[in-house]
Every structure is written in structure tokens, then in C-alpha cells.
Amino acid sequence: MIRVNPDLCVGCFRCFGVCNCTVFSEVDGQAWADPEKRCLKCMHCASVCPVGAITWDEEAAVEEDVEKYSDEFHGELVKLVRQRRSYRHYMDRPVEDEVLKEALELACWAPSAKNEHPTKWIVVRSREVLDDMMNKILAWVQETGNSLEILESYKEGMNVVMGTAPVILLAYCSDNAVNPKQDTAIAMETLELLLQSQGLGTCWAGYLTRMMNAVPALVEDFALPEGHSFYGAFMIGYPQDEDYIHVPKRLNQADIIWK
Ligand SMILES: Cc1cc2nc3c(=O)[nH]c(=O)nc-3n(C[C@H](O)[C@H](O)[C@H](O)COP(=O)(O)O)c2cc1C
Structure with a gap:
């Protein structure tokens, strides 16, 4: 108190x-x-x-004293925002637990509705579990005919669900939190920028998020507490064969109404 x-x-x-x-x-x-x-x-x-x-x-109730940012900081932050990319091809190299832990702990400083910080995390880095998840997703897609494009691109060598990521981060939350979707997204984007600033590649995994709540075998395997759902997922790893050397053009300019 x-x-x-x-x-x-x-x-x-x-x-x-x-x-x-x-x-x-x-x-x-x-x-x-x-x-x-x-x-x-x-x-x-x-x-x-x-x-x-x-x-x-x-x-x-407080930690260290606030420090001023360096003169270069704004420019560096702009660089990070413009140079962040979605990566789907990763090296077969483990991601250090300390790097993930530090980023997850820093995400606690992201804003959240009523300061609830309701998002919880599951870090999956067992190849066996990742392959099992992917197999269950492919079987479900085939069986139900939902999101068949996943199967098509998978057959052509592109896994849009999990890429070749050595780590999948799953974010789950109580459905009764004040703002589970937004709070999870803000925490995750904070994480994404932190991880990419350290040379890691990440990619939002929207397909996987949906599948984690929809594929019965995955719902059973992960057995979230009653009243909780998955609200986000990331592919994470050190990028391979994705050396972006230019900042892409953005075709949609900011659409702003000034009053
Ligand atoms: C909420 C959300 C869900 C996404 N889901 C997927 C996904 O399931 N698979 C994938 O390959 N990319 C996914 N993406 C990545 C987008 O395709 C990507 O951000 C977009 O193409 C722009 O590329 P950039 O992030 O490199 O700028 C997702 C992005 C967001 C924000």
C-alpha cells in the first residue's frame, strides 16, 4: 500500500x-x-x-534517478522504428534466456490499462514442441479447410505461422482484464523493439495466435487457466538470409485530421 x-x-x-x-x-x-x-x-x-x-x-517505491537521453537518442530511436522488419528465416542458434528475460522484464514498463499489466508469457524453445505445434496446425488446416493459404505457402517453403524460429513467444491474458488486446500488443511491441535493437529478428505471429485458441489439440496441450486466451505471439531468433540493406518505402502516408 x-x-x-x-x-x-x-x-x-x-x-x-x-x-x-x-x-x-x-x-x-x-x-x-x-x-x-x-x-x-x-x-x-x-x-x-x-x-x-x-x-x-x-x-x-522507486528505483534509480531519471537520466536525460543523449543527444543522439532520438535519431537512433527513429532509425530503430524505420529499420525494424519482420523476419521469418532464422539461424539454428539458440537465443540466450537472459536476453529474453531482460526484454520481458522491461516490457513491464510499457503502459497498460489501469496499470494492470495483465499479460503473461510462455517461451517455447524446444524444437520437438515447436515441430509438434506446427504439425498439429497443418493437420487442423487440412482437416477444416481454414486458412488453406498456410498450407500452400508451407509447401512452397514459406512457413507464415512460425517461420524457422528457434523461439516462439506466446502471450496470454485473462479475458476479463480491462484491455487484454491493447495491453498485450503494447507490451509486445515494446519487446520487439528491444529485441531488434540487440540484433534479434522477430515477427508478429497472428496466424499462430489464432491457432493457439482454435486448434483443439493445442488448446489441450497448453491448457491455459479458465477464462484466459492467447492474445499474441512472436517468432524470435537470429535472422538468416534476410539482410535488409534499404529502408522500404511506405505507401500509406499518415492520414491525419487536424482540428
Ligand atoms: C498483428 C500482426 C500479425 C501478424 N501476423 C503475421 C503472421 O502470422 N505471419 C507472418 O509471416 N507475418 C505476420 N505479421 C507481419 C506482417 O506481415 C508485417 O508486419 C508486414 O508485412 C510489414 O512488414 P514489416 O513488419 O517488415 O515492416 C503480422 C503483423 C502484425 C502486426
Whole structure:
């Protein structure tokens, strides 16, 4: 719970202005956090407190001090946004768990509705499991006649479901979260940029996301908790034979109404 330490609070009331839930009020010249009020646990209050008076469950509610970005940062970020690509061909090289773990942990700083961060992750990197998933998908496509284009491109050497990725990241979420689709997409795109900034290739796997919820054998294998569904998936790996040397033209310009 958010608490203001009365021994430290200097009554600057900066916490008031940034609290989305109006948790704070003034008591005897100091800030006081009303425990009855709904708190999003966003820690904005502690992030602006100049004297470290605000704690979460009696412990520090903030980490390191904010640092300014370097002068090159904006340009580098623009480069990353323009040079990010979807990769479908990957080396047969494992992706380090630490790299994935760091990116997944950093995705916790992505915004989410009501600060819920509802997305959970499954990292599949067993070749045997990946091949089994793909076989079940191909069998289901053949049996149902759904998304037959998957089969056609697969026969021509292009796997649009999983590429040749050594890692598949599956994102699942409670269907009752405030915004499961958007929260998962934002966390995933944060991840994608982080991973590509480190030389990894990624590709959104929309087909796979749908199949994970639709193919009975996969639903059974992964057995998500009741009321949960898959909301996203990524192919991840070190790219092979996909050396993009130009930034592609984008045919759709930003369509903007200014009022
Ligand atoms: C939500 C979403 C789902 C996608 N699903 C697939 C997919 O199942 N298979 C695939 O090969 N590419 C998939 N893509 C990648 C798009 O085809 C790709 O982003 C687009 O062609 C533009 O290429 P770029 O990402 O390299 O700019 C998906 C992209 C998004 C955003």
C-alpha cells in the first residue's frame, strides 16, 4: 500500500498533482494517502517526491534517478522504428534466456490499462514442441479447410505461422482484464523493439495466435487457466538470409485530421 512517511514529508504536495486517483489529501501540512481510495500502483507520487517520503508496502517505491537521453537518442530511436522488419528465416542458434528475460522484464514498463499489466508469457524453445505445434496446425488446416493459404505457402517453403524460429513467444491474458488486446500488443511491441535493437529478428505471429485458441489439440496441450486466451505471439531468433540493406518505402502516408 502507498504510504507517506510523516517523518520525511516536507509538504510540497507534488504527489497531489500526479495522482490519477486523487489518493492524497493534506493533513496537518503534510500529504496523507487515503488507504480507502483506489490506487493504480503507478508510483507516480513516489517518482516526483523530492525527499523519498513515499513507500510501497513500507519499502522504496522507486528505483534509480531519471537520466536525460543523449543527444543522439532520438535519431537512433527513429532509425530503430524505420529499420525494424519482420523476419521469418532464422539461424539454428539458440537465443540466450537472459536476453529474453531482460526484454520481458522491461516490457513491464510499457503502459497498460489501469496499470494492470495483465499479460503473461510462455517461451517455447524446444524444437520437438515447436515441430509438434506446427504439425498439429497443418493437420487442423487440412482437416477444416481454414486458412488453406498456410498450407500452400508451407509447401512452397514459406512457413507464415512460425517461420524457422528457434523461439516462439506466446502471450496470454485473462479475458476479463480491462484491455487484454491493447495491453498485450503494447507490451509486445515494446519487446520487439528491444529485441531488434540487440540484433534479434522477430515477427508478429497472428496466424499462430489464432491457432493457439482454435486448434483443439493445442488448446489441450497448453491448457491455459479458465477464462484466459492467447492474445499474441512472436517468432524470435537470429535472422538468416534476410539482410535488409534499404529502408522500404511506405505507401500509406499518415492520414491525419487536424482540428
Ligand atoms: C498483428 C500482426 C500479425 C501478424 N501476423 C503475421 C503472421 O502470422 N505471419 C507472418 O509471416 N507475418 C505476420 N505479421 C507481419 C506482417 O506481415 C508485417 O508486419 C508486414 O508485412 C510489414 O512488414 P514489416 O513488419 O517488415 O515492416 C503480422 C503483423 C502484425 C502486426
